[in-house]
Amino acid sequence: xxxxxxxxxxxxxxxxxxxxxxxxxxxxxxxxxxxxxxxxxxxxxxxxxxxxxxxxxxxxxxxxxxxxxxxxxxxxxxxxxxxxxxxxxxxxxxxxxxxxxxxxxxxxxxxxxxxxxxxxxxxxxxxxxxxxxxxxxxxxxxxxxxxxxxxxxxxxxxxxxxxxxxxxxxxxxxxxxxxxxxxxxxxxxxxxxxxxxxxxxxxxxxxxxxx
Amino acid sequence: xxxxxxxxxxxxxxxxxxxxxxxxxxxxxxxxxxxxxxxxxxxxxxxxxxxxxxxxxxxxxxxxxxxxxxxxxxxxxxxxxxxxxxxxxxxxxxxxxxxxxxxxxxxxxxxxxxxxxxxxxxxxxxxxxxxxxxxxxxxxxxxxxxxxxxxxxxxxxxxxxxxxxxxxxxxxxxxxxxxxxxxxxxxxxxxxxxxxxxxxxxxxxxxxxxxxxxxxxxxxxxxxxxxxxxxxxxxxxxxxxxxxxxxxxxxxxxxxxxxxxxxxxxxxxxxxxxxxxxxxxxxxxxxxxxxxxxxxxxxxxxxxxxxxxxxxxxxxxxxxxxxxxxxxxxxxxxxxxxxxxxxxxxxxxxxxxxxxxxxxxxxxxxxxxxxxxxxxxxxxxxxxxxxxxxxxxxxxxxxxxxxxxxxxxxxxxxxxxxxxxxxxxxxxxxxxxxxxxxxxxxxxxxxxxxxxxxxxxxxxxxxxxxxxxxxxxxxxxxxxxxxxxxxxxxxxxxxxxxxxxxxxxxxxxxxxxxxxxxxxxxxxxxxx
Numbered sequence: 001x002x003x004x005x006x007x008x009x010x011x012x013x014x015x016x017x018x019x020x021x022x023x024x025x026x027x028x029x030x031x032x033x034x035x036x037x038x039x040x041x042x043x044x045x046x047x048x049x050x051x052x053x054x055x056x057x058x059x060x061x062x063x064x065x066x067x068x069x070x071x072x073x074x075x076x077x078x079x080x081x082x083x084x085x086x087x088x089x090x091x092x093x094x095x096x097x098x099x100x101x102x103x104x105x106x107x108x109x110x111x112x113x114x115x116x117x118x119x120x121x122x123x124x125x126x127x128x129x130x131x132x133x134x135x136x137x138x139x140x141x142x143x144x145x146x147x148x149x150x151x152x153x154x155x156x157x158x159x160x161x162x163x164x165x166x167x168x169x170x171x172x173x174x175x176x177x178x179x180x181x182x183x184x185x186x187x188x189x190x191x192x193x194x195x196x197x198x199x200x201x202x203x204x205x206x207x208x209x210x211x
Numbered sequence: 212x213x214x215x216x217x218x219x220x221x222x223x224x225x226x227x228x229x230x231x232x233x234x235x236x237x238x239x240x241x242x243x244x245x246x247x248x249x250x251x252x253x254x255x256x257x258x259x260x261x262x263x264x265x266x267x268x269x270x271x272x273x274x275x276x277x278x279x280x281x282x283x284x285x286x287x288x289x290x291x292x293x294x295x296x297x298x299x300x301x302x303x304x305x306x307x308x309x310x311x312x313x314x315x316x317x318x319x320x321x322x323x324x325x326x327x328x329x330x331x332x333x334x335x336x337x338x339x340x341x342x343x344x345x346x347x348x349x350x351x352x353x354x355x356x357x358x359x360x361x362x363x364x365x366x367x368x369x370x371x372x373x374x375x376x377x378x379x380x381x382x383x384x385x386x387x388x389x390x391x392x393x394x395x396x397x398x399x400x401x402x403x404x405x406x407x408x409x410x411x412x413x414x415x416x417x418x419x420x421x422x423x424x425x426x427x428x429x430x431x432x433x434x435x436x437x438x439x440x441x442x443x444x445x446x447x448x449x450x451x452x453x454x455x456x457x458x459x460x461x462x463x464x465x466x467x468x469x470x471x472x473x474x475x476x477x478x479x480x481x482x483x484x485x486x487x488x489x490x491x492x493x494x495x496x497x498x499x500x501x502x503x504x505x506x507x508x509x510x511x512x513x514x515x516x517x518x519x520x521x522x523x524x525x526x527x528x529x530x531x532x533x534x535x536x537x538x539x540x541x542x543x544x545x546x547x548x549x550x551x552x553x554x555x556x557x558x559x560x561x562x563x564x565x566x567x568x569x570x571x572x573x574x575x576x577x578x579x580x581x582x583x584x585x586x587x588x589x590x591x592x593x594x595x596x597x598x599x600x601x602x603x604x605x606x607x608x609x610x611x612x613x614x615x616x617x618x619x620x621x622x623x624x625x626x627x628x629x630x631x632x633x634x635x636x637x638x639x640x641x642x643x644x645x646x647x648x649x650x651x652x653x654x655x656x657x658x659x660x661x662x663x664x665x666x667x668x669x670x671x672x673x674x675x676x677x678x679x680x681x682x683x684x685x686x687x688x689x690x691x692x693x694x695x696x697x698x699x700x701x702x703x704x705x706x707x708x709x710x711x712x713x714x715x716x717x718x719x720x721x722x723x724x725x726x727x728x729x730x731x732x733x734x735x736x737x738x739x
Contacts, residue, residue, distance in 0.1 A: 014527045016563050020534035023556050027541035058523070083530070085523030106530035110537035 004049040006121045010034040011041050011067065012056040012083065017106070021054060028114060038067040046076075050128055052101070052120030054113075057084040057091055065091065068098050077127060079120035083108065137201055140186050148185070151178045153206035155191070156198040167206075228277030232285040235269035240292040259297045266292055270317050274325035278332075282321030290314040390464075390485045395478050398422040410464075410487055412457030423483075428455040442470040442481070451488070462489040524570045528563035535560045585624050585715075587738050590659045590670045591616040593627060597634045601642070608642050609650050616659040621668045621737030625715055630735075633708040633719070637674045637731050640704065644678025644728065652677050652727065661737075668737040669717075675730040686721040686729075 008030050012018045015036070022032045035041040038059055053071075057064040068080055082095050082103045092103040101123060102116035144152065147168075154164040161175045168175070188194040198205070223231075243262025266289035274282025290313045294304050304310075381402075384391050390407035394400045403418040411418075411427065423429070430453035431438060442448045448468040455461050464485040473479035535556040542548050542556075594616060605612055623630075638655065645653045654677050662671045681689065690709045705719075712719040717735040724730055 014531070016531040016559060016566070017527055017534070020531040020538070020556070020559055020563075023552065023559075024534040024538040024541070027538035027552075085526045106526040107533040108530065110534070113534075 004047075005031055006124070007031045007033055007047060007049055007051040008054060008117060009041060009051060009078070010054045011036075011038060011059065011064070012054075013037060013059050014056070017056070017083075024110065024113075025117070030117070038062040038064075038070070041067070042070065050121055050124045052079045052081060052117055052124055054081045054083060054117065057082055057095070065095060065098070068095065068100065072098065077124075079123045079127075081113070081116040081120055134200065137186075137197055141197075141201055141203065143185050144182060148178050148182050149203075150206060151175060152182045152186070152194070152198065153204055155179060155182070156195045156203065157205035159206070223276060228273075228281045229284075231276045232269075232273035232281035233288070235272050236266065236285050236288040236292065239265035239269040239289065240296065243292070244296045262297060263293060267317065267320070270321045271324045274321035274323075275328045277325070278329055279322055279325040282325035283318055286317035286321040287314060290317050390487075391482065392418070392423070393480050393482050394423045395480055396473075398424050400426075401480060407485075410456075410462075410485065411454065429453070438468070442468055446470045446472075451492075452485075454485070462487055463492045464488060521570075521574055524574075525567055528567040528570070531563040532560050532567075535563070585626050587622045588625055588627050588630070589622055590620050590672060590735070593625075593630050594634065594657060594659065594672070596627070597631050597638065600631075601635055601638045604639060605642055605655065608646055608653065610642055610645055610653040610655050613654070613656045615657070617661060619661045620659045620670050621661055623670050623715075623735040624738035625735065629711045630715075633711050633733065634672075634674075636704045636708050637733075641674060641676035641678060641728075644676050648678065662734070664734070666736075669734045670737060671735075672733045673730050674733075675724065675728065677724070677727040678729065680728050681721070681723055686723065689721060690719070 008025050010018055010021045010025075010032060012021065012034070013036050018034045018036065022034050025032045033044070035044065039061060041053075053067075055064040055067060059067075062070070064080075064082060071078055071080075080095075080100045082092070082100050083106055084091065084103070085106050095103055101120040102112075104112055104116065141149070150168070151164060154167070161172045161179065165172045165175045182188075183194065186194060186197055188197060197203075239262065242265055243258065270282060270285040270289045273285035277285075290310065291304065293313060294310050295302060298305075298309065381404075384402075385405040387404070387406055390410040391402075391404040392400055392407045393402035400418050400421055400423050403413075403415045405415075407418065408414055413426070418426070424435075432450050432452060438448050438450070446469065448466075448470075450466055451463055452466045453461055453463050465488050466486075467484045469482040469484075471477075471480045471482070539553050539556045539560075542553050594614060598612075598614070602612070638657075641655050645655070656675045657672065658675070659670065659672045662669050690705050709719045712733055712735070715735055717733065719731065719733050721729050721731050
């Protein structure tokens with residue numbers, strides 16, 4: 001699966017909390033990078049490896065919730081485990097709605113934190129895999145010629161070679177050949193897989209329902 | 212006007228009077244002696260008798276018409292004519308006795324008749340005069356009457372004008388939105404405007420003659436005697452009073468009274484102008500209530516924020532301690548424990564433990580306000596400080612407060628503000644504890660007394676409620692921090708109260724009452 005080691009980013013303004021979290025996570029063999037503020041975290045370069053964010057809600061400057069929003073806007077998704085000094089239901093609801101993995105109240109149990117971190121890393125791995133696959137498919141799709149893309153749109157719309165040939169004013173044999181190219185370039189073993197790929201890529205379908 | 216007409220001018224003119232005298236004698240003489248006379252009376256004796264009669268008549272006529280003067284002249288002339296023409300010897304004047312007698316009779320008759328005429332004349336004159344005077348008087352009287360008649364008309368017109376002005380003014384009073392009515396000193400309504408009709412629901416006809424305070428079920432803010440005293444002294448009074456409408460709904464009015472003193476022919480009257488301020492009053496009450504709510508909410512919020520900040524301050528080091536300790540356990544579980552890292556983590560645990568303790572110390576110092584000036588105070592004075600602050604809260608919950616401060620309670624050396632806070636805390640707690648009780652049980656008592664304890668005199672105050680009591684809870688337990696029975700309560704009040712009293716060298720404890728509720732005891736050492 002993933003060869004690269006996950007990294008846990010800790011953002012907490014309280015130094016003793018920050019240090020203790022670093023020690024705790026290292027003690028279970030996790031790589032940790034700790035920051036005292038949202039700005040410090042955002043301005044540091046991030047390695048291309050799976051990971052998650054352990055984030056204090058109350059921070060000087062932009063709060064934990066602000067940072068969560070910022071990451072969503074900047075399209076730098078990272079699963080977040082929130083920590084807070086005292087349970088505050090409205091804040092936790094807001095955080096969870098915005099996609100937080102967990103919301104833990106200090107002092108937290110070690111197991112709860114580690115479980116949440118594991119879950120977050122899993123989610124990040126899945127997200128990254130998803131993004132990777134999508135990027136691959138996109139690359140394959142981009143390698144099609146314009147005519148091949150049109151043919152693909154017709155095929156995934158469930159139209160026959162004859163119909164597609166009639167529409168483009170070519171022979172069925174030509175369409176059949178182009179269709180073979182599409183299957184090859186898109187690395188689809190079957191029509192069903194091609195349709196699945198088209199759905200994930202939101203490929204525009206052509207002439208569905210009309211002859 | 213009738214002129215004063217002279218009496219003389221009413222008599223015949225002088226020439227007529229004298230002329231008649233001469234002419235009548237001449238005619239009589241002519242008739243007696245002349246050819247005319249011979250034809251009328253052919254026989255001499257008859258002629259002479261008639262001649263004498265005629266002459267006599269002429270003398271009397273002259274006297275009648277001309278008065279005494281012409282009468283006398285006519286009498287003398289007639290006598291001369293008779294002597295000349297009638298008595299023998301004829302055609303001579305014989306001045307004898309007969310002549311004198313004749314003159315005398317003629318003259319006497321003439322004077323008599325003349326004076327009678329004169330008299331009659333005078334009487335006529337007098338009559339005329341008095342008639343004239345009467346006329347003058349009648350005229351004057353008529354003029355008087357006309358004058359007074361005109362005056363009367365003028366008065367009537369003025370009165371009509373006044374009445375119409377009055378009517379207009381009354382109509383103006385009907386235009387005002389204010390309710391205006393007039394009543395006498397007994398409260399009988401004499402005037403009732405449209406505003407009053409609209410405000411109270413009784414028509415003018417229904418209201419007039421009835422007694423205002425009874426009809427309106429007036430509730431005065433102060434005794435009516437005080438109002439009347441001010442009214443008679445200054446002529447005015449203003450205040451808020453409560454009335455009841457025809458339909459039974461109560462209303463609050465801003466009332467202004469003006470007093471008109473009694474005068475001859477005029478009774479005393481009170482003009483009352485009322486403005487309905489019920490809605491304003493209700494709005495004010497609502498505002499007051501909302502403000503109280505807001506104060507309560509903000510107090511709770513402040514305490515909530517304080518609690519949150521305390522929790523955060525404590526939880527930070529606790530979180531670090533738990534994380535570090537967990538890390539140590541993880542390392543110690545490993546085959547090759549990184550001792551240096553374990554040591555580092557344990558050092559952090561120690562420092563975070565100390566940090567948490569420091570936070571608590573800081574909070575206690577903040578809440579306890581240790582650096583304060585202490586002064587000698589009387590416990591009774593401190594209780595007196597506090598009562599005005601808590602009484603609104605107590606009366607809002609219908610709680611009866613009894614205070615008894617013994618005269619020999621010793622003075623104490625305290626921070627007055629802090630001890631006030633303790634009392635307020637205990638009293639408000641007691642009020643809360645009795646909020647849901649039946650009214651008759653909502654009794655709160657404060658007793659202050661002197662007690663001789665082991666090491667001298669103490670001032671001991673007992674605050675006793677009849678509330679829900681402690682139930683199964685140990686009395687000591689209520690003084691622990693964060694112990695609370697109130698929703699939204701922080702559970703700090705009694706804990707802080709105890710630390711305040713303790714810092715004064717005193718004691719604060721609670722005992723359960725035999726019947727209901729709890730008594731809190733504050734003991735403070737007497738200041739030496």
